[in-house]
Amino acid sequence: MRRFKSIIVFLAAVLLLSGCDWLRSTLGMPTSHDLAKVETEIRMRRVADSLNALIKDTLIVDSLKIRDSLPDSTSVSQINKDSIEKKITQPQPQKSVPVPVTAQSNTTKISPSQITARFYVIVGSFKDESNVAKMDGYLSKNGYKPIHLNFKNGYKVVASGAFANANEAYGAMRKLLELDFSPEDVWVYDTNQKLHIN
Numbered sequence: 001m002r003r004f005k006s007i008i009v010f011l012a013a014v015l016l017l018s019g020c021d022w023l024r025s026t027l028g029m030p031t032s033h034d035l036a037k038v039e040t041e042i043r044m045r046r047v048a049d050s051l052n053a054l055i056k057d058t059l060i061v062d063s064l065k066i067r068d069s070l071p072d073s074t075s076v077s078q079i080n081k082d083s084i085e086k087k088i089t090q091p092q093p094q095k096s097v098p099v100p101v102t103a104q105s106n107t108t109k110i111s112p113s114q115i116t117a118r119f120y121v122i123v124g125s126f127k128d129e130s131n132v133a134k135m136d137g138y139l140s141k142n143g144y145k146p147i148h149l150n151f152k153n154g155y156k157v158v159a160s161g162a163f164a165n166a167n168e169a170y171g172a173m174r175k176l177l178e179l180d181f182s183p184e185d186v187w188v189y190d191t192n193q194k195l196h197i198n
Contacts (some may be wrong), residue, residue: 020032021033054166054170055167058165058166058167115149115196116162117162117163117164117191118163118164118165118190118191118192119162119164119165119166119169119189119190119191120149120159120161120162120169120188120189120191121159121161121163121169121173121176121187121188121189122157122159122186122187122188122189123135123139123158123159123176123182123183123186124157124158124183125151125155125156125157125158126155126156127154127156132158135158136158138181139158141181142179142181144161144176145161146158146159147159147160147161147162149189149196150197151195151196151197152196152197153195157189157196159189166188166190169188170188173186173187173188
């Protein structure tokens with residue numbers, strides 16, 4: 001009986017010291033490492049799916065622009081499909097929308113009537129003006145011209161650039177994330193969301 005108790009105590013100690021992964025691997029179940037790997041794969045798949053949806057949406061908008069630019073006398077059946085596909089797949093030049101600049105500082109403050117771009121790369125949203133000034137300083141020091149938008153929730157949003165299409169904005173966001181001062185929660189604001197004050 002004493003030997004039996006010793007074996008039980010030994011097995012309990014092994015289970016406590018080795019954790020659940022040993023038991024899971026013994027039973028043929030996935031370990032915490034396997035579960036983390038699956039979770040990472042799912043997250044990467046979601047990111048890829050959202051990027052593919054964005055690219056598809058951009059291609060649809062670009063193809064509609066091409067169709068709208070054709071003369072009215074041209075019917076869809078008369079259009080050479082290869083020329084449309086070529087125009088859609090060619091990379092668009094990187095153009096940013098000009099934003100009016102105030103004469104007082106290096107910061108661009110946009111009133112709702114001046115919002116001409118559809119996408120803005122947002123680097124921060126603040127209620128405190130001192131935080132806005134700090135972010136303006138970081139952006140100016142790194143060659144960006146800060147843009148301010150006022151949101152309906154009372155926050156002042158600081159953007160690093162204004163862009164006509166989503167591809168340009170996401171490209172600028174990726175470049176911005178490589179900088180040392182860049183916060184991790186940089187995002188692209190689409191003015192169609194109508195979060196800013198009208």
